[in-house]
Amino acid sequence: MLAFQSLGIVYGDIGTSPLYVFTGIFDIFGTPTDSRDVIGILSMIIWSLTIVPLVKYVFIVIKADDNGEGGTLALYSLLARHSGLAIHGETRKDDLNISNYDAVSIRSNKNNFIKRSKKVQGVLLFLVIYGASLVLGDGLLTPAISVLSAVEGLEIQVPMLLFIGQQYGTDKVSKCFAPIILLWLISIASIGIWNITGRPEVIKAYSPHYMFDYFTRSGLKGFEVLGGVLLALTGAEALYADLGHFNKRAIELSFIPLVYPPLVLVYMGQAARIIDDPTVVKNTFWKTIPQTGFIYWFIFVLAILATIIASQSLISATFTVIHQAMRLDCFPKVKIIHTSSHHRGQIYIPEINWILMVLVLAVVIAFKHSANLTTAFGVAVASVMLITTFLLTNVIHVVWKFHPAFSIAFLLIFGLIDGAFLSSTLRKIPDGGWFTLVFAVVVASVMGIWKWGTTLRVEYESKNKTKLGDLFMDDEYSGTTSSENSSMQIINGNSQNEATTSTAIASTTITIQPPQRIQLRLLESGLKVQRLPGIGLFYQDSGLGIPLTFSHFIQHLPAVPETLIFISIRPVAVPYVGEEDRLVVHRVGLYAGIYKVIARYGYMEPISQSHDFIRKLIKVIRTIDSEQESLKPEAHPEDQAITYVLSQQKILPGAGNWLRKAALQFFVFLMNNSRVPYSNWNIPSGDSIDVGMCIPL
Numbered sequence: 001m002l003a004f005q006s007l008g009i010v011y012g013d014i015g016t017s018p019l020y021v022f023t024g025i026f027d028i029f030g031t032p033t034d035s036r037d038v039i040g041i042l043s044m045i046i047w048s049l050t051i052v053p054l055v056k057y058v059f060i061v062i063k064a065d066d067n068g069e070g071g072t073l074a075l076y077s078l079l080a081r082h083s084g085l086a087i088h089g090e091t092r093k094d095d096l097n098i099s100n101y102d103a104v105s106i107r108s109n110k111n112n113f114i115k116r117s118k119k120v121q122g123v124l125l126f127l128v129i130y131g132a133s134l135v136l137g138d139g140l141l142t143p144a145i146s147v148l149s150a151v152e153g154l155e156i157q158v159p160m161l162l163f164i165g166q167q168y169g170t171d172k173v174s175k176c177f178a179p180i181i182l183l184w185l186i187s188i189a190s191i192g193i194w195n196i197t198g199r200p201e202v203i204k205a206y207s208p209h210y211m212f213d214y215f216t217r218s219g220l221k222g223f224e225v226l227g228g229v230l231l232a233l234t235g236a237e238a239l240y241a242d243l244g245h246f247n248k249r250a251i252e253l254s255f256i257p258l259v260y261p262p263l264v265l266v267y268m269g270q271a272a273r274i275i276d277d278p279t280v281v282k283n284t285f286w287k288t289i290p291q292t293g294f295i296y297w298f299i300f301v302l303a304i305l306a307t308i309i310a311s312q313s314l315i316s317a318t319f320t321v322i323h324q325a326m327r328l329d330c331f332p333k334v335k336i337i338h339t340s341s342h343h344r345g346q347i348y349i350p351e352i353n354w355i356l357m358v359l360v361l362a363v364v365i366a367f368k369h370s371a372n373l374t375t376a377f378g379v380a381v382a383s384v385m386l387i388t389t390f391l392l393t394n395v396i397h398v399v400w401k402f403h404p405a406f407s408i409a410f411l412l413i414f415g416l417i418d419g420a421f422l423s424s425t426l427r428k429i430p431d432g433g434w435f436t437l438v439f440a441v442v443v444a445s446v447m448g449i450w451k452w453g454t455t456l457r458v459e460y461e462s463k464n465k466t467k468l469g470d471l472f473m474d475d476e477y478s479g480t481t482s483s484e485n486s487s488m489q490i491i492n493g494n495s496q497n498e499a500t501t502s503t504a505i506a507s508t509t510i511t512i513q514p515p516q517r518i519q520l521r522l523l524e525s526g527l528k529v530q531r532l533p534g535i536g537l538f539y540q541d542s543g544l545g546i547p548l549t550f551s552h553f554i555q556h557l558p559a560v561p562e563t564l565i566f567i568s569i570r571p572v573a574v575p576y577v578g579e580e581d582r583l584v585v586h587r588v589g590l591y592a593g594i595y596k597v598i599a600r601y602g603y604m605e606p607i608s609q610s611h612d613f614i615r616k617l618i619k620v621i622r623t624i625d626s627e628q629e630s631l632k633p634e635a636h637p638e639d640q641a642i643t644y645v646l647s648q649q650k651i652l653p654g655a656g657n658w659l660r661k662a663a664l665q666f667f668v669f670l671m672n673n674s675r676v677p678y679s680n681w682n683i684p685s686g687d688s689i690d691v692g693m694c695i696p697l
Helices: 003-008 021-029 037-065 072-082 118-150 157-196 200-206 207-216 220-233 238-244 246-275 279-288 294-328 349-365 371-398 406-424 434-465 547-556 611-624 657-672
Strands: 487-491 492-498 530-539 559-572 583-590 596-601 642-652 688-696
Touching: 003 157, 003 246, 021 037, 021 220, 021 279, 037 200, 037 207, 037 220, 037 238, 037 246, 037 371, 037 406, 072 118, 072 294, 072 371, 118 238, 118 294, 118 349, 118 371, 118 434, 157 200, 157 246, 157 294, 200 246, 207 220, 220 371, 220 406, 220 688, 238 246, 238 371, 246 279, 246 406, 294 349, 371 406, 371 434, 434 657, 434 688, 492 559, 492 688, 547 642, 547 688, 583 611, 596 611, 657 688
Parallel strands: 530 559, 530 642, 559 596, 642 688
Antiparallel strands: 487 492, 487 583, 583 596
16 A cells, blocks of 8 residues: 555656656757667666666665655764664653664674764765755755646646645655656556557567667767666656655555566667658657547546656655654754654644745746756756765664675666766756755755754753752751652653663662752752752753753742653654653652653654643652652642742853854854744643753854
């Protein structure tokens, strides 16, 4: 079923390439006068389809998935984790009991060449960000080209319908589109066979001899033809980028028997007709189909639908790229809607959908004709293919642990092919290719500045993180010494002592009899911290210790609620998390009424921090800490005051040159206009407090 559905999402672009490939090639080089040229170009198309989409992507590249996700950012994520590079917010080992992340995916490898060299890390990050930007540019150009090539008179209405349909999710959209693309593929395969019967000798184009013969005879002209042949490969990168919407097996089952054969057959059929009548190159596809009324108009309607659907693969890929970039701290926060409980990669991003629609309309109005966009399109396709080859070369050695010879062989073979395609398109930069490069530079700048600013902020928080022992002194009246090394944890509803290496709050378990509780006094002033009735929740990022918000708060106002909870919200890679797996609770050392909590949510679940959540949390805390007076059943804790303390950070650009200050100002602008994570957590507005603090960068 997934393989069938993938037809409507992944293959619309590459499946509709026969509409314009031969016409685009011979429109530049003129009507062919030698049948050997036609056979040679056909051989180039067949072998390009065989080597790039089939061998490179279906047989090799899609195997390098990041827990089911594909694309350049997924390759970077794999390389970073397997090189021991920190990725902010990555999955933790104690999620393995409920998530589908395998243990190897979060295990750091040895100190390889990526870990050792900051320059290598910088080059990889640049390539990944620029590659992702090119995919986004591809996602902008594909709908524009598809619409213009299909219905020149409906430039505005058609894309609006296409983008409006995205909100219903990949599953519903693919079920609607897949039958149309399947019917299209069957139709072009049938037309191809019908045309081949007139010139069966075109089958010999499967021999690479004719491709090399064409290069030998044509010289530089043959190299320039590669730019036209590249149009037959559009959508190959989307095949990998859309992997998260389906899976590897679905892509294999759909492309090998259902997509590759019809494409080869239709190109062979078109070549056969061109040999018979070279004038058909002026409008190859339409002049090579049966001209009988019903068949012609049936194909005409089907072609319009198929070319519109061709945009879907890159729209879905755009959502995937944005989502991956957010998880790697390379893009501002936007709203993610998961549209399937079975496949977490099927997502919809409202803001990006409508922004993309507006940009597509602007491009359609600006360029007016599809021919004006094809040059820009080719530069984007070839560039992303080459970047993917370079990144996978590193994955083969670093992640798959193959001998470097395999990496070198892969780079030489596919790098040479991708480089040849890119070189053939670079000469078209003045004719429209500049648009792709400029768009990618703008988007890459946004992503790069966000990544850089986020890294600076996280580094500041890490350097200034504290433990409670750094804030509070041992209480001389407690009869014991302060220890943050004592903790109690509950996972799956069972109370247990835990040994952990976390630097956040707790590290090792010790046995204490009796469990006397430490009262709080500020370390610097010795002032006793007042404990107020109620429950207070301080929200923090996972793994960053005591929130800076709390340190800032306690120094200015030495009073905290009687029950103090440091809480982290952690999304995990399953649709739903059962209530028995929801909470991980630590008692923080011997401090009275202080706890650390991790609340886990599946990707299909809305995050709720309402009073119902607090009641469940209190119930769990009671099971591990019956000594807390304020949480005993007779104390009616549900009726106590509940305070949600949220952080509002203000970035202050520090010293530096004007360029650094300008970049930080832009980062601040992005922060102020990105989505606040807790805006849809169902936190009662009357019970929340925003604690502002300045972070100098």
